[in-house]
Amino acid sequence: MADTAMGAATMSVLDENQLCASIDVQVRFCKAAFDGELVATATVMQAGKRVVQLQAEVRDQNEALVGLASGSFAVIGREVGR
Secondary structure: OHHHHHHHHHHOOOOOOEEEEEEEEEEEEOOOOOOOOEEEEEEEEEEOOOEEEEEEEEEEOOOOEEEEEEEEEEEEEOOOOO
C-alpha cells in the first residue's frame, strides 16, 4: 500500500513520457491493523533526474499511525508512441 502511494506520488512529478520503478522500499510497522479503512499518503522529499526519494505514512480509520515507509524510485524514459 505504501509502495503504491509512493509510486503514484512519483508519477505526479514526472513528464508524460516517463515511468517509474521502485528501487528500494523500507517499511516500519507501528501498530497492527485488524479491520477498517487504511489510508496511505506519500510525500516526495527530493526529485532528481534519475531517482525520486519519498516518505509515506499509513493510517487507520482513527488516524492512528499504522506504518511508515521510505523509498527510492527510478525515473525511466519511454519511447513516444508506446
